Amino acid sequence: MLSKPDTVKFPDAAPASSNTSTLSSDVENAVEKDIVKVADTTALEFPAKLGRSSFTRWLQYIAFTYYRKTFTFIFVANMIAFVVFVARKDGRPLAPDVGTAASVNLMVTLLFRQENFVNLLYEIAVSCPHSAPLWLRRRLAKVFHYGGAHSGSGVAAVVWYTMYTAVTTRDYIVSPGKWALANLVTSYILVAMFCFILGAAHPTLRRRYHDYFEAVHRYSGWVALVTFWMHSIFAANQYRALAPGAPSLGRYLIGTPNFWTFCVSTSCTLLSWGRLRRQTVYPEKLSDHAIRLHFTYRDMAPFYGLKISTTPLLEWHAFATIPDDPGDGSGPKGFSVVVSNAGDWTRACIQNPPEKLWVRGAPMHGLLYTSHLFKKVVIVATGSGIGPCLSLFYANATPRRIFWSTPNPLNTYGARIMQAVKAADPDAWIWDTRTDGRPDMVACTYKLVVESQAEAVFIISNPKLTRRVVYAMESRGIAAYGAIFDS
Numbered sequence: 001m002l003s004k005p006d007t008v009k010f011p012d013a014a015p016a017s018s019n020t021s022t023l024s025s026d027v028e029n030a031v032e033k034d035i036v037k038v039a040d041t042t043a044l045e046f047p048a049k050l051g052r053s054s055f056t057r058w059l060q061y062i063a064f065t066y067y068r069k070t071f072t073f074i075f076v077a078n079m080i081a082f083v084v085f086v087a088r089k090d091g092r093p094l095a096p097d098v099g100t101a102a103s104v105n106l107m108v109t110l111l112f113r114q115e116n117f118v119n120l121l122y123e124i125a126v127s128c129p130h131s132a133p134l135w136l137r138r139r140l141a142k143v144f145h146y147g148g149a150h151s152g153s154g155v156a157a158v159v160w161y162t163m164y165t166a167v168t169t170r171d172y173i174v175s176p177g178k179w180a181l182a183n184l185v186t187s188y189i190l191v192a193m194f195c196f197i198l199g200a201a202h203p204t205l206r207r208r209y210h211d212y213f214e215a216v217h218r219y220s221g222w223v224a225l226v227t228f229w230m231h232s233i234f235a236a237n238q239y240r241a242l243a244p245g246a247p248s249l250g251r252y253l254i255g256t257p258n259f260w261t262f263c264v265s266t267s268c269t270l271l272s273w274g275r276l277r278r279q280t281v282y283p284e285k286l287s288d289h290a291i292r293l294h295f296t297y298r299d300m301a302p303f304y305g306l307k308i309s310t311t312p313l314l315e316w317h318a319f320a321t322i323p324d325d326p327g328d329g330s331g332p333k334g335f336s337v338v339v340s341n342a343g344d345w346t347r348a349c350i351q352n353p354p355e356k357l358w359v360r361g362a363p364m365h366g367l368l369y370t371s372h373l374f375k376k377v378v379i380v381a382t383g384s385g386i387g388p389c390l391s392l393f394y395a396n397a398t399p400r401r402i403f404w405s406t407p408n409p410l411n412t413y414g415a416r417i418m419q420a421v422k423a424a425d426p427d428a429w430i431w432d433t434r435t436d437g438r439p440d441m442v443a444c445t446y447k448l449v450v451e452s453q454a455e456a457v458f459i460i461s462n463p464k465l466t467r468r469v470v471y472a473m474e475s476r477g478i479a480a481y482g483a484i485f486d487s
Contacts, residue, residue, distance in 0.1 A: 046446060049475045061474050062467075067484060070148030071155075078105065078156035082163070095171060096239050096256065098164040103261040105157035110268040112150035115362040117268075121146055122365040126372045134455060138479045141370040141456065147484060151201075158194040165191050171238075179238040186231035193224040211315055218313075225269060228262055272361040276312060283353030286414045290340040290384060291350045293357070294324060300335035302395035304363035305388075308337070310345075312358040317345060320366060320388030338413070340384030367458065367483050368392045374455040374479075375399070378448045380441065380469060382406060385460035386417065393424035401452045402428040403444050441465060442472040449478055456481065 051057040081101070086093055111117045125143040128136065165187040172180040200206065200216035232253065240252035253259045282294040293308075300306075300321045307316045319337035341347050371377050371392060376399040381389050383406045392398070402425040409430055410418055421428050429448065431439050445457055456479040459469045466482035473480035 046443070047476050050477055051475070057475050061471050066142040066145040067148040070145055071152035074108075074149060074152030075156050078153075078159070082159065086163075093163070093167060095164060095167040095235070096258075098160060098167055099235065100257045100261075102157050102160035102164055103258045103265075105153045105160060107261040107265045108153040109150055109157055110265045112146050112153070114268040114271060115364040116271070118146060119362070119365050122369050126370060128373060130373075130375050134479075137373040138456070141373050141479070141481060143370060144367045144481070145484065155198065158191075158198060161187075161194060162191060168235075177238070179234055182234035183231065183238050186227050186234055189227050190224055190231060193220040193227070196220040197224075214315055221269075225266060229266075232258060232262060275362060276358060276360045278356050279359050281354050281357050283355075284336075285350070285353060286338075286417075287412045288341075288350065289412050290338060291353060292336050292338050292414075293349075293354070294334060294336040295359075296334035298335075299323070299333065300363060302391040302397075303365055303369040304391070305366045306337070306363050307360050309358045309360070310349075310354060312360065315345065316360065320368075320391055321363065322387065322390040323394050325394065338384055338387030338390070338417070340387075342384070367481060368460075370481065371398045371400075371456070371458055376452055376454045377401075378403065378445060378452060378454045378457045380404075380445050380457060380459040380461070382441075382461040382465060384413075386413065386421065388460050390417065390420055393420055396424070399452075401425055401448045401454065403431070403441075403448055404428065405431040405433055405439055405441065405444075407434045408432060441469050445469055445473065446476075446478075449473075455479060458482070 049057060051060065078101075085097070085101070089097075121143055125140040128140050130137075165184075168180070168184050168187050172184045196216050197220045200209075200213045200220075206213045233249070235258075236249055236252050236256070240247055240249065243252060247255070277297075279295055279297050282296065284292040284294060286292055300323055302323055305318055305320045307318050309316045319339065321335045321337055324334045324336050339346050339349050341350055366388065368388060368391065371379075379389050379392065379400050379402045381402075381404045386404050386406070389402070392400070402421060404421060406412065409432060418430075421430065429444065431444070433439070441459075441461075445459075448454070449457060457469070457473050459466050459480065459482045461469070461482070470480040470482045
């Protein structure tokens with residue numbers, strides 16, 4: 001623990017407030033409204049923000065995040081193609097062509113949720129050497145915003161498929177038949193499933209009714225996937241008669257791009273759920289607030305996360321994994337995850353430690369894997385956010401300074417985790433909020449950046465505090481990265 005220190009100066013800060021638990025809706029005031037002491041005998045001057053005004057900073061660092069930029073680029077590109085496509089066909093596009101555009105976007109949507117594909121993206125980004133310019137490495141570290149590609153192509157797929165349904169409706173009116181009717185009915189079922197998925201995925205509804213979002217997303221997706229295959233056969237029977245030589249159903253199907261994109265899309269789902277297993281758990285209760293769950297069915301390299309559940313058809317919870325090392329030099333033996341009391345499921349897990357848990361999909365890289373791109377980093381965590389950081393500490397690949405703010409760290413998380421933090425950074429700043437009060441996370445983070453000359457900051461905390469620290473750092477030219485919640 002550190003003793004009470006001197007004040008960090010904020011030349012353009014808002015007046016200090018005694019209510020440290022309430023964040024202002026004004027981001028610029030919120031990130032700097034609390035003046036606290038930091039460990040130094042010399043006052044540390046906080047640099048002024050970049051940009052011409054608070055509005056331009058809001059545009060650059062809040063409104064146009066890489067996630068939103070990726071979403072916008074993919075969606076706008078699709079809409080340009082949409083307009084050009086309709087114009088070139090004189091307002092009467094062919095249904096198979098529109099269906100191809102929809103199925104390609106759907107394939108991209110699912111690829112950006114498939115564990116192996118996401119891991120490949122991370123590996124490509126992190127392969128950039130330290131000799132590369134910092135500006136390039138800072139941008140490559142934004143690879144965790146890949147969710148923008150998932151949502152952008154997903155919304156574009158719905159637009160394309162809505163047009164497809166309009167075209168098939170026109171075709172049925174012009175030339176009714178049993179295959180045309182079957183194609184039409186399945187098209188409307190698919191549009192309905194897509195609308196359910198998009199509606200449930202709205203950020204407000206997703207945050208407020210997360211369990212319902214998961215159920216709607218999962219079951220609507222499964223219905224859509226099965227319907228897609230039936231729909232493909234119906235559409236092939238309807239439109240193969242228009243193809244040169246009237247090919248057989250099988251030959252027509254394998255000759256269409258839709259068939260192959262559906263194969264890829266289906267494989268993404270099967271690969272994930274095909275790895276569903278029920279594994280034995282060895283719980284280690286740390287306190288009434290936290291528990292560490294150990295698994296021995298496989299070893300785990302650092303920087304991976306895993307999805308676990310007690311009810312696999314209803315809800316899933318993602319946790320960063322920590323290699324379990326017995327300390328005898330033999331290397332990791334299994335892995336563990338740290339679970340803290342953050343809701344009904346985690347509370348039940350702590351009060352009634354499970355003996356078995358379901359595990360789904362392949363382990364997947366997360367935010368902290370991109371720390372490889374930097375020569376030195378500052379790691380900031382609050383509460384159980386230290387859990388994901390333990391994997392980085394075990395890897396010992398990137399020099400780092402650590403700031404961890406939590407109530408009663410030793411009593412809550414135990415001596416092993418405390419030792420791991422101190423081993424990763426002997427001068428780690430562990431702030432006990434029960435004895436020292438709430439720290440100004442921005443000031444403390446900036447102090448460590450200056451002391452260590454770090455190239456980037458990584459923060460694992462709650463959504464409000466994550467946004468606050470990331471904005472305060474980036475608006476002053478310091479690379480900062482925090483997890484995207486519900487992306």
